[in-house]
Amino acid sequence: MQQGPDPDALLNLKKTNLRLHFGGALRAARTARGLSQEAFNTVSSRTYVSSLERGQKSPTLDKVAQIASVLGLHPLTLHAYTFLRQPTPEERIVLLRTIRAELRQLLEHEAAKRNR
Secondary structure (H helix, E strand, O other), X not given: OOOOOOHHHHOOHHXXXXXXXXXXXXXXXXXXXXXXXXXXXXXXXXXXXXXXXXXXXXXXXXXXXXXXXXXXXXXXXXXXXHHHOOOOHHHHHHXXXXXXXXXHHHHXXXXXXXXX
């Protein structure tokens, strides 16, 4: 039986320049939504958005939420898009399944703690 891609390899953050990948995802999402960098002026300057897109800066969680709001996306969608743009379709499926399973485990653990 053929093995699929290694989910750990897909999540290897040490080999990934996250700022560049996030910037690429932000640029791709912004252009897909038909927005200019100036469209973010209620949450950030055009120069800051440009520096994010070029991978020169790393946004805070609050800033990601604000940027995602302008894009009309959930912040998790923007984060996931950062990791899902480069892999093959098969790797994307594995990564999404991994995320789903990990979230399920965490939520089940939390529910079990509440029910004690």
